[in-house]
Every structure is written in C-alpha cells, then in structure tokens.
Amino acid sequence: MLKKRIITVLTFLDGTLFRTKNFKADYRYTKNFIDLVKVDEIVLIDISENKFQKSFLDIVDYYVKNCFVPLSIGGGISDMDKANLFFDKGADKIVVSSILYKNQKLLERISKKYGRQSIIVGLDCKKKINDYSVICKSGTSNINKSPIEIAKKIYNIGCGEILINNIDNDGSLLGYDLELIKKISSNVNCPIIALGGAGNWQHLLDLFNISNISGACTQNIFHFTDESINSAKKFLQSHKIAIRE
Amino acid sequence: MIKFCSKCIMPNSRPRIQFNKKQVCNACSNSEKKSKINWQNRKKEFSFLVDKIKEFSKKNSLEYDCIVPWSGGKDSSSIALKLKLDYGLNPLLVTFSPLIMNVVGQDNRIELQKIGFDNIFISPNQKVARLLARRFFIERGNPKVAWDAGVNSSPMRVAIQYKIPYIFYAEHGESEYGGLVLNEESLKKRDLREVIEHQIGDYPENWISKEIEKKDLYNYIYPSDKEINQLGVTAYYYSYFFKWSMLENYNYVKEKMPSFKENITGRTKGTFTDFDSLDDKIDCLYYYMQFIKFGFGRATRDSCRMIQNNQMTREKAIQLARRYDNEFPIDNFKEVLDYLSLKDDQFEEIVDKHRNNEIWKQHKNRWELNFKI
C-alpha cells in the first residue's frame, strides 16, 4: 500500500540555509547535516529577494548530484523559462505559487511538457477570524480567495500535488493546522502534503490520523538528521502508520 | 550579508535578533526602554506580588514560597539573596547539574547555602546525558541542547511536585540579549511556546533512539500544559521588576557573600570577564561554537551587555571582541573531549562542519572570518 511520506523542506536565503518563522528567515544552519538516506523526499525553496542567483543554483546542483529521492524546487517560478531552468538542472518537480491559478496557460504548458505530476502548488494560507484566505509573495500579498476554491481550480487545470502551509504555524513547533488541512483535503482529490508547525512526532501522527494527507513536510532543522527521521519513523510505525523503512 | 548593531556589536547572524531602521538591535532598543521604565512602579508591583505569594503559602501551609532556578552563579544567586534578605521569602533553589562540574561553581553553591537555603540538586543519568551531549554537539554544534531542556523543565517539575505555583527566573533572554519577543506579556511571565522554540528548539520526546528510551528522557521533557494549568504555575522574570545588570548582580553578591569566587585561573577563555558563566567546564566550548556557527563569541556577548548598561564604549568592545572571540577553548579541553567521547581529529572535523559559508572562508588551509566588525 501507499506509504505516508516525511518530507524535508529546506529554505535558502542567498544560498544560506535558514529555518523560518511566519515566513521570515529566522535561524541559519548549514547543509552538512541534512540526511539524504532516510528521508522520503526533499524540497528546496529559494526565499531570497533576488532569485535564481548562483548561490541557490549551486545548492541545487549539490542536491541533484547527491540526492536519490525525489527533489522538488521552488521559488519565483513565474514563466516557462524559469520552470525549464529548474527541470534542466535536475528537479523532479517544481513548486509554484498559488497565484498561478490566474495563469492557466503557463500551468498547461508545464503540464504538457513535463506532466501534471511534476507540479506542486504551494497554498500559503492565513486564518482571518472565521475563515482562511490564500496569500502569496512570501506572505505579503492577500489573494482574497478561499483555499478550497483555489485548490479546486488549480487541480482542474492540472497539478500533481498541493502543499498546504499556514503562515501562523510556520516555525511555531506547536503542530500543523489540522482544521485547514482537513477542510482542503476533504474537498479535492489531489494528493496533499502539509507544512507548518511540525514540532514533535505526535504532531506528525495527528496529521496522518485526521486526514488522508499524503506527506508531512517539516522545515524544522531539528528534524533533518537521519537520527531524527529514524526516530520519527519508528514512532509512526509503532502507531500503525505505513511508512517507508 | 553580515551587519552589526550600530550601538553594540552584535551581528545580525544571531538567531532571531532584529534590527530597526537605524540598524539598532532589539537588545539595545530594549535597554533604552529600560531607562524610561518607572522602576518605582515595577517595584511596587513586585511588593504586591510578594504579599500575594506569602498569603498563598500561609493559606496552603507551604514550606517554600517560590522556586528559584539556581546555578550558583551571580545572576541566580543575586535573586535568591534578594528574595530572602530583602523580601523575606523562602525560596527553594532548584539546580540542574552542569555537564562537567566546575569547582568554582560548586564552591559558590556551598557558600550560598551557608547563608541558609534549601537546594534540590538534580543530577541526571550520565550515560544518557553524555549520549545526548555528544549527539547534539555533532548535529547542532551545541553540546548543551539536552541540558537546556533539563534546566528548563526541572524547576517546573519541582514546582508541580511541591505544589509551589511561583517561579522566579532571572532575565528574559530574548529581549535582553537580542531575539524574538512573542508578546509584551512574555517579558513578565514566561511563555511556554518561547521555551520550546527558543530555549531548547526541540521536543525531548523526539530524542528516542536505539539507545535512549522515553523513560530516560524524564528529566528533560517539559511538564504538560495540563499539569501546569492545574497548579496554576506562573514563572516570572525578575528582570521585569528590577533593572537587570550583570555587573550589578555580581557586585551585590560579592557584598552579601564575600567568599563568592571568580574564575580561579583568571580571565575566562574567549572573553575578558572572569565572573560570568563559570559552573560548567563545557561552557567555553559552548560559546566557542556560537562563534563558529554565528560569528559572535563570548567576548562579543559580554561586551554587548556592558554597552547596553553604559559600562563600556563600542570602540572598546570591538577591541575586546577582535582579541578574544576566536580564542580556542583550551581550558579543560581533554576533559570535555572525554565527556563527548571524541578524539581530537573528530572534534576538528565536527567544528569545521558547523562553519557557515556566509561567515567563514578558507584561505591557504586556514579558516578566516568573512567580515570584520
């Protein structure tokens, strides 16, 4: 049967690995301790102001060369050239902003050339009183549409996975936004992966137990070593979650 | 790009530090705000709190009025003494054992206890403590990650066991030294979210491995919200009620306890002071690794505090930082290596792995800082 995934998300600012809090770079780290064996998948996101700089592309080269699990890359993909750039470098999938729900043509072009399963759409959300809205531009701009609406629209146009991230939970270590995730995953048949708030292994378990979520993403640098990932997987296995050894 | 605070010399590579438009760090901004605070009012607030505490103890027939997390150093000792001698409270001192105990720290604890304090001294399983110290030194360049968890959770656990709902911490690190303040209230009362995020960075429950079971982590795991809320424990920062100054704390302790000792070997390696952070032999390595990872060492740390208290000029601070930050933690080095079960060459390899390419570059087989203060 299909296993649940644990996905390491690495955010880079001008070529330096950072963890973020509420989408702002917070704590710098070095890539020397990132496990590439036990992890199920790796996502690299460029959070620099000036993207596509050599410093990030060098990082991409490093992971393409050394990583034998799926590698997804994102950050500033706004046209076909930029998508091509990352795929040519060796990305298996790209992560694009949900603002692309407006750019159907681009999504279709990428789909046609690389397959819809090569596209992960990042759905960054923020809670506003009773409901959620989707945001973009690193959390600075509000799209003013509901996450479900955008998720459905983009899935219909064509994407492989949706990555749900709650800006408030980002870096909090207090757990995922289960309400948001449950809402979206029960309304669209797209594989969903979630990011934002992973603290202890119970948070991962809660995520897998309340929804048919595909993968748990963590941006928490303390989850990146093989010891940590091993520990997380053993915990999940002991609670009957199907996960790759 | 590394930038420095225009008032003190802390770089922006310090985790969570924030600079305003004038490139002044939040520790400096905060210390400026401190001079504008009506400390008389805060003192009054404190007196009310003390009365409330005494009332509670009387009503519940408690032997101790409050818990003071205590290392034996000048900061926690000054609080213990003030609470007892100036305010007539009976604090229970809670200590989480240093990794490698230093004679100076031990002697200072004995001296303070002679004045009349009870102390709960928690010394955890050394097999587990060493494994964790080694693991996190390798993975995070910080041998004290687990210790941080222990020193944070022990006072809370003892408070719950003894049913004492008041804890007095020293200073609020994030606002005093540059970091992220979650909200205004957290300057007065300790916010649990802050503890996990900033103090420890991880949940000790996650450290279960082939060699470590959940029961081995008892001393590190923070009590649950349920337990804390049931008793209604509040942890206060002394620095909210009284203007915090490292130097003044030291002077106060020396006055009440002339036998308080400084570093017997003189100046502490990596800095210019001899009276701060002395009770764990691993501390020099701890601060040295901060320098490796973030580019600021113990001298920077100590001098920034003094600048903020108007006890040193920025120029002098720069001199001291350039001179001492990079000093190798040679004191007790063999003992530290042994504690971490590492050989010399393994040690060097690990240290180098933690050098961030933003801060370090290699020049003719030597490591050099990418910047100059």
Place this chain on the structure above:
Amino acid sequence: MIGLVNIGIGNYNSLISALKKINVTFKICEVANDFENVDKIIIPGVGAFGEFIEKLKTRKIDKVIKDSFAKNIPILGICVGMQIMFSKSYEQGNHNGLDIISGNFRSLNTLTKDIIVPHVGWNDCKILKKTELFYGIKNYSDFYFNHSYFLDKFENQDLIASTNYGKKIPSILQKKKLYTVQFHPEKSQVNGLKLLKNFIERC
C-alpha cells in the same frame, strides 16, 4: 555500452546522477545514430504519453527500440518510458504506443471512486515471478511512484510485480529482454540504485 535516451523532455539528470553513483559508463542517445555500439538501453520518461512518443518518432528512436527488442538487446523503460512500449494510452485523447508489449493505459480515476490522483509516493512491489531486477532486493520493497495512468489490459505472462493502490496495478512487466517499471528507480534510494545495477549487470 549503456545507452541513455534523452529526447529533451523531463529530467534525465536524475538518471545520470544515479548511473554515476553506481559507477556505470553510458552514452546519451538523442537521435537514431547515437545508438551505435549500444548493447543496453535505458529510457527514462516523464511527461505526457502523446508528446513523448511524438518526439521518439521524430528522432526515429521508435524504430531503434523496435529493432533492439527484436535483436534481444536489454531495454529498461521507466514510467512514461514504460508506457510507450505498450499498445495504447487514453491520456489526453487516444494514442498508440510502440506495441512491442501488449497492453492499454487508462486513467487512475477510473479505478475506484474518489481515488486520489496521481499515485504519488512510496509503494511496495509484490514480486509474482522471479526477476533479475530484484536480485538482492527484498520482496515488498518500496519504490517511488508518480503517475496518473495505469496499465489496464495486459498479458498475464508478462506480469512480474504488482502494487496495491486501491486495487492491484502492474508495476513491473517483462517480455523477453524488455523490462518496464512504472516507478522511478533513480528516485528510489538504495533499492532503486540496486535495481538499476541489476539491470546493468544481470539482465
């Protein structure tokens, strides 16, 4: 000499990294003429069936594959590289494959109600017939899948391994020296690299 097919679609860089990792020398084959001296062929594939097969035909690589199959040259088709070996696919219309091995691809949407598409992530392969591809690899090992279409009609004798996703779907098939895998061995870490090595050394 191993020939790695590159027709300008998708990511064959992963395969290059993987082959380098297991110390295999190979040459990139972009047009029909590039296949001289090639005694084993690997066809990676991502993207849409229709576009992929069109490009193969434009470069006349389709003929090379058919001829190689006839000559018993071992061929490994990965994901879309697998799909085009078969008869037909109903992806974005109705496309004919190379028909070297018999079978039709249909959308996973038709498999069960409310199924999540694409089938993405790690899933295990149940070996039904012994295969050199799995030498030294445990039965039910996990491999990385990422696809929206599955092999519906096929010859039972060709079926080597199946995978459970709602229902059983074929994950490995073999006809003579043609090996087809629905998953991505180049993205399947240790087991994936072993499988590639097995193809190179034992098939």
